[in-house]
Amino acid sequence: MKSEPIIIEPVNGWQVINWRELRDYRDLFRFLIDRDIKVLYKQTVLGFGWAVLRPLLSMIIFTVIFGNLAQVDSDGVPYAIFSYVALVPWLYFSTALSSSALSLVNNTDMLTKIYFPRLVFPMTPVVSKLVDFAVSFVIVFALMAWFRIHPTIGMIYLPLLVALMMLTAAGLGLWFAAMSVQYRDVKHAMPFLTQILMYAAPVVWSGSLIAERFGQTGRYLFGLYPMVGVIEGFRSALLGTVPMPWDMIAIGAVSALVLFVTGLFYFRRMESTFADVA
Incomplete structure (x- = not known):
C-alpha cells in the first residue's frame, strides 16, 4: 500500500508562528543549541573561561579609562563592579544579537x-548564549564579596530582567x-551597530544622567531602548544603587514586545524567499 506523498508548501502572507511545526522539530532545535555551545569553544585552551575573561578584561579597560581617567560617576559604588554588572547582560545581548x-x-x-522551520536558526543563539551569561554572572557574586556589597531583595526580579533581555535579542x-539574507551589508554592519548600541546603553555610564540633562521626557524616550531598563534593573537588583526602574522596564518591555512581534511577522513574510536568495 502506497503512502500519500507529503507536500511542503511555503508560507504565504503575514501569518503567525506555526507552534505545532516548531514542536515537531524540537529535537533539531536542541541539536543546534548543543552545537552552538560546543563549536564556540572547540579547540580552545581556556574553553568556557573565555565567558569570564571577556567581561573581566572589558571591566578592567573601562575602569581605567572611564572610572579613573574620565572620572565617570558610578552611583556611589566602585566603578569596577558598576561596569561589570552592566557588561554581563550587555555581552549576552550583543553576542546573541550578532549570532542571530x-x-x-x-x-x-x-x-x-x-x-x-527557519525560525530555529535565529532563536538558537538566544538560548545557547545563556550558558556564557550564566558563567560570567557567577563572577558578580565574587566581586560583590570583594567589595563587601550585600545582595538586595531586588534579586528576585532578575528572572524578569533576563526574560526582557532575551526578548530584545530575539526581536x-x-x-x-531576515534582512541579512537579502542584504549582505548586514554582516559588515553588525560590529559597528553593536558598538553603537553599547555606548547608547548605560554600560559605562549611569542612566541617571539622562534625567539630569534631558528631564523626565528624555528619560522615558531613552527607555524605549529595552536594554536601558535591563541594565539599570541589574544594577538596582544587585548593587542597590538606584530604586528598581519599573517605568523604564515597562516602557522597554512594550518596545521589546513590539520588536519581537513585528520581527516574527517580517521573518515569516520573507521566509519563502530564503532558500532562493541564499
Missing part, C-alpha cells in the same frame, strides 16, 4: 537543502536575520 542576525547566511548549506535578531 547572521544565523541564516552562516547556515546556507542546511537552508538550501532540507526543509525545517532584533529576527529583523536582522
